[in-house]
Amino acid sequence: MTSGQSVAAHLSAPARLLPADPLVFREMVIDVVRAVQAQRPDGFLHLLYSPELADPLDLRDDIRREVGLLRREWASTYPQPDIDFARFLTLDCRRVAAYMCETDSALDDPLFEASITQAHAEAHLGVQAEPELGNDTPNFSPYAVCGWVATTQSAAELARRLQRCNRLGRLHHYHWLRWHNPVYHAALWPVLTSEQRRILLGDALWIAPGPLGRLHLYQADPQPADAAPLPLSFSLDKAQLERHRDAPAAVALARSWQAAEGDCPLPADALKRVLRHLDDARRLKLRGEDRQLYAGAMLRMAPGAERAAEWTSLLDRTVRGENKLRDGIAVLPERFWSGGTLDDAPFDTAPRNPPHD
Numbered sequence: 414m415t416s417g418q419s420v421a422a423h424l425s426a427p428a429r430l431l432p433a434d435p436l437v438f439r440e441m442v443i444d445v446v447r448a449v450q451a452q453r454p455d456g457f458l459h460l461l462y463s464p465e466l467a468d469p470l471d472l473r474d475d476i477r478r479e480v481g482l483l484r485r486e487w488a489s490t491y492p493q494p495d496i497d498f499a500r501f502l503t504l505d506c507r508r509v510a511a512y513m514c515e516t517d518s519a520l521d522d523p524l525f526e527a528s529i530t531q532a533h534a535e536a537h538l539g540v541q542a543e544p545e546l547g548n549d550t551p552n553f554s555p556y557a558v559c560g561w562v563a564t565t566q567s568a569a570e571l572a573r574r575l576q577r578c579n580r581l582g583r584l585h586h587y588h589w590l591r592w593h594n595p596v597y598h599a600a601l602w603p604v605l606t607s608e609q610r611r612i613l614l615g616d617a618l619w620i621a622p623g624p625l626g627r628l629h630l631y632q633a634d635p636q637p638a639d640a641a642p643l644p645l646s647f648s649l650d651k652a653q654l655e656r657h658r659d660a661p662a663a664v665a666l667a668r669s670w671q672a673a674e675g676d677c678p679l680p681a682d683a684l685k686r687v688l689r690h691l692d693d694a695r696r697l698k699l700r701g702e703d704r705q706l707y708a709g710a711m712l713r714m715a716p717g718a719e720r721a722a723e724w725t726s727l728l729d730r731t732v733r734g735e736n737k738l739r740d741g742i743a744v745l746p747e748r749f750w751s752g753g754t755l756d757d758a759p760f761d762t763a764p765r766n767p768p769h770d
Contacts, residue, residue: 428630429441429627430627430628431533431628438529438533439529442532446458446563446620457504457519459561460528461561463500464497464500469557470527477508478503479503479567482500483500483501483592483593499594503568504518504519505519506522506523510522528558531557532556535556536622560620562618564614564615564617564618566615574612574613575592578590595621596624596664599660599664600656600657601653602631603685607633607634610633611633611634611643612645613647614632619631625667625668625683625684626671656688659691662691662704663684663688663708666708691705702738703739706742707728710742718749718750723746724745724749727745
């Protein structure tokens with residue numbers, strides 16, 4: 414298989430499960446990185462890194478590599494040290510340890526191996542930033558290693574590109590779009606238009622460990638030859654912005670589902686399914702916990718049960734404010750469910766068996 418066929422296969426296939434075995438994990442990442450590098454032979458390989466307060470790879474003060482910081486545009490109004498910002502770091506062994514260069518200056522950079530080890534720890538060993546542990550800047554990213562990017566754009570150029578697209582609204586009424594955070598990116602990418610993807614990434618191929626233990630590969634379609642020049646930034650429509658807001662809750666629900674499944678992997682479209690049910694809950698005018706309970710219940714519900722009179726009546730009463738969805742779900746007959754009973758935890762309605770569409 415040629416390098417072009419290899420990367421095409423990665424792009425067309427569902428996101429691949431990240432192996433628990435660290436050696437197999439490493440081989441998978443290197444295989445995909447080599448494939449995308451071959452598509453940008455004259456480009457750079459950048460590590461997308463979010464140091465948080467823990468900074469597990471000790472890169473806050475790295476001055477040896479080219480760095481592109483993903484600053485907030487309003488950082489002067491809401492001061493924040495540069496050391497906390499996510500960043501692209503250009504992997505280049507010649508600048509940090511020239512004596513280690515053998516065949517590939519990017520892959521021979523010792524940071525590349527260190528980043529794979531950290532990504533494995535975050536994917537399989539529970540080593541993630543958490544505000545409760547005091548090692549995380551709230552709302553940034555639970556991951557330090559957010560991926561590897563092959564592109565002809567420098568670290569600074571790529572950072573400016575994403576930075577132009579990371580804010581919606583005006584001062585004091587804004588939404589910060591966390592493109593570097595795999596939780597948000599995995600939720601938003603499927604609903605972006607081709608033009609939005611081109612504006613966001615340009616020619617970059619982004620390899621990202623996803624929030625549900627899969628390796629994603631993001632690439633925009635090429636710009637048509639007769640197309641008008643692209644704008645520098647874009648806005649999200651209402652549905653896309655709601656998807657951004659729903660991303661953390663959707664990932665939490667999917668992880669609850671995964672915990673119930675044990676060693677059985679979730680389907681590749683698990684996050685898409687959860688987000689679809691959250692969208693449906695919004696259209697039904699359910700709010701707060703009721704939205705999350707609805708999505709979890711729909712994942713766990715037996716085929717056809719969503720059309721049963723007991724369920725539709727329960728939803729109607731909930732929308733009218735006559736009851737809480739949790740109370741109604743607790744008394745639904747066992748035949749409604751694919752297996753098991755509901756607990757009292759906030760995200761307890763994940764299915765014990767794969768959901769039915």
